[in-house]
């Protein structure tokens with residue numbers, strides 16, 4: 144039997160939604176806990192420490208308050224992600240698998256900065272409808288959740304790339320995006336220039352999710368010390384995950400996403416993960432948070448049979 148990707152799990156909630164264009168994802172961590180994440184992980188034999196939520200000021204403020212900024216709510220986002228990076232570093236150093244509950248996708252900046260501080264070389268699977276490689280120069284919205292992958296690769300505002308010490312950025316050759324179907328013009332250029340592999344929903348339909356994950360694992364895990372999974376619930380189709388701030392039709396099905404998690408578990412290479420963009424104000428009976436918990440269960444080895 145393959146070993147589980149870290150059976151000692153540290154849950155860290157980050158109730159931040161200032162990186163998104165609408166509020167509500169700040170309630171994501173509560174919704175995922177209400178859907179029973181701790182119990183599910185304990186049922187499959189994981190030892191779970193729930194660290195609670197990081198303190199975030201002003202989480203209900205709408206980005207509309209800063210209409211002209213190219214980096215909306217930068218101060219607070221820098222502060223929260225700095226704290227998150229320290230939390231991640233401490234958790235990994237203490238032998239835990241950090242499981243971060245978002246919050247909008249800008250929190251990946253802190254998670255990945257924390258992991259980078261470990262000094263090893265990690266690969267990255269970015270499961271998302273978007274590619275999140277905008278910078279202040281290319282962003283169409285000024286929303287920082289559309290910039291977090293660029294920051295992890297070392298590009299963007301210096302206050303964001305400096306988080307965690309500004310060291311050991313992720314390498315494009317060990318970074319892979321799965322599920323993309325909404326890519327801005329500037330992002331397209333960036334991805335091409337850096338050579339980041341993107342599996343769009345079209346690729347997934349043509350190749351099948353199993354093949355795509357197999358290739359994604361080769362890219363992210365080959366020659367690295369492990370991988371981080373950054374999963375945005377909007378990677379799924381809005382029919383299966385309606386409670387997200389930036390839904391895009393034509394996404395992965397629930398079953399495809401579950402299989403992706405099962406295959407990542409089977410590979411035994413994940414060292415940390417985050418599940419982001421659950422927005423309970425747009426959800427139906429907590430469906431999206433329940434989907435997140437199903438995916439988390441599969442990532443840690445829960446099997447249907």
Ligand SMILES: NC(=[NH2+])NCCC[C@H](N)C(=O)O
Nearest residue numbers: 248273277284286288289389
């Ligand atoms: N993680 C997300 N939900 N990102 C959405 C980004 C949308 C758009 N590309 C932007 O930069 O504003």
